[in-house]
Amino acid sequence: MVVLLLTVVVWRIDSPRIERIRMQVLDWFAPASASLTAPLRGIVTIVQDFQSYESLQQQNRQLRRELRQMKIWKEAAVQLEQENARLRDLNKLRVDPKLIAITGDVLADSGSPFRQSLLVNVGARDGLRDGWAALDGVGLVGRIAGLGQETARVLLITDSSSQIPAVIQPSGQRALIVGDNSLAPPIEFLENPDLVRPGDRIVTSGDGTVFPPDLLIGELAQDPSGRLRVRLAADFQALEFLRILRYQPARDAPGASGLILPDVPQPKFTAPIMPELTQ
Amino acid sequence: MIEHQMTSRWAIRTVTLALSLAILGLQIQPNLVGSSQKVLPDLLFILFGALCLRRPDVIPLAMIGGVMLLADFVLMRPPGLYALLSTIAAAWLLLRHEAVREGNFLFEWLQFTIAFAVVLFFQRLISLGLLLPVPPWMMELRLFLWTVFSYPIVCLTLYLLLRVRRLVPGERDTMGQLR
Known part of the structure; x- marks a missing residue:
């Protein structure tokens, strides 16, 4: 119990270290569980296949x-x-060569609806970085949050800690997609709701430079209570493979010297030499 | 003297460990049981709770803590918090087993319900205190109801699988002590 208490306290103080340990644990546990539960998975798949035969004609x-x-x-x-x-x-247009994708297999999910994340079988070994976008071939799924050697954790955009700046086309209105652990995250901070209609396309805006701009998220929908939500383009019920976009956002150029000479220490500002006043 | 053959302690320990790892492994399989969309009962807690109430001499608390900590890591929960609370709850259930042995099944079920409710309540309280995100009320309520109503089913499974049942007063345990 003391160990457990210490774990909580240390996690709260030094979260990155414990999260690294978590990724190591998952690195070992997820592939092992996948192979050990393979027979059971086979049985469940057979049952599901039979169920789908019933609805085959329809x-x-x-x-x-x-x-x-x-x-x-x-x-x-x-x-x-x-x-x-x-x-x-x-x-004579060239497509941006920076947008290359790495495809990974979904190894595991978070195991409860309280946390929306996935584990893919590509990791630091394959050159992944934190923050890269994950897509399912159609739409945005989430971003890398946590790297193991051979696995990486993808934080889904449906998770309640995920907030994504987006643009609603064609009106160009900007908004935030705020996850709430449901399959249709609501849209917040929309400036003028009169300009958008259900069915509008929602894409990432690229603000905050985590995601590249213009990745498809989904389309606008209105729930029965009149709240605007996103109908996600990616099929969150059946995620099997994910494409992870290799994307390095453009570096900020805070000052002219910073842009030209990135590694040279900046000269210190010195006051102009003043004539001495005591004379 | 006719006595029911009881499953030995080590058999129960091994099977429990294997069962809990299998539960954990199945739970994180994608697109299998739909665990990322549906609220499912917390089978690990039921398993350990039932064993604590029915065979208090078998499962060491360190094992419960260890498995729950692994679950915290694997299920992306704040590591240690739920493990700590559920281990304390298991210890409390161990203390209550004397009373449970004399009561009937409904009483045992009530003890389990109280323990799980307290765990969930303190988890929420501490999460709020540590400024962690808390899930919506409805989801937690559904988890609570699912878990409480799954308890008899797990007990039945344990009985069929391991012959784990409530000790009645005057019965001897595996070490020959009079219970």
């Missing part, structure tokens, strides 16, 4: 309907892509 009909719509979209997308390629060619 699902099939729905998929056909969606497929028809998708074909229309695909046609539009192909036309846009061709146009885009032509314009890029005219413009």
Whole structure:
């Protein structure tokens, strides 16, 4: 009990150190548990497969309907892509090479709805850094918060400690997406709610330089009580693989000398030599 | 003299440890039991609580503390806080087992409920005191109800698995002491 009490106290005082220990524990525990629970996971998967067979016909009909719509979209997308390629060619545009992604497998989740985070099987070994954005291929999922050697913890944007600056398109209104442990986080600090409508696209704004700008978060929705929330683009019910964006934000340039000579110590300001007054 | 064969202490210890690690491992598997969306009962606490009330001579407190600390680390909770509180609760349940042995099952269930309620209450209080984020009331209430109502099921499972049951007055434990 003394040990436990000490752990709490030390964690409160020196949180980073204990969090590093946590990541080491998880580094060892998550892969071990994944392999040990594999048989049980197999059984559950079989049961789930049987359940999905029951709804197969209905699902099939729905998929056909969606497929028809998708074909229309695909046609539009192909036309846009061709146009885009032509314009890029005219413009000699290069895509930012800094935006490279590392893909990781989801190893574990937080195990309770009180904390929304995931563990992926890429870590410091793969060059990950704290704060990098994680996507599921469509939309933003979260950011790296905690690095182990072979695993990294992704803090989801649904967690109550996550707050993300965002822009609502097309009106360009800025707002914060504040997680509340639900699957549809509410939108706060919206300047003018009259300018936005449910269905608007929400993307990251890039303010605060943690996330790159223009990552898709989701679309705007209104809950029955009239509160604005985000319908997330990423499928949070079934996250299996995550893409982690390698992104180094532009460094701040606080002063001219800081920009030109980053490592040279700044000359101290000296007062102009004054004639002595006593004479 | 006909006596029920009791499972030995070390068997119970080993199975309990394996069971608690399996619970923890399954809980963090993604997309398996949906534990990141649904509030599930705290099976670890029920497991240890039931063993403390039914076989007080078997599970050492250090083991409870150790497993709970691992759970704190793995489940992203503030490390040590919940472990500390649940170990204290387990110690209290150990002290209460004399009274529980004479009462009926409902009384035992009530003791467990009180212990878990106190743990949750102090966890919230200390979290607020340390300026940690606290979950919404509704979620904690659901966790409480789920856990309390799962207690009989876990007890039944323990009985079927390990023949762990309430000791009645006058029974001898594995060491031959008169209970």
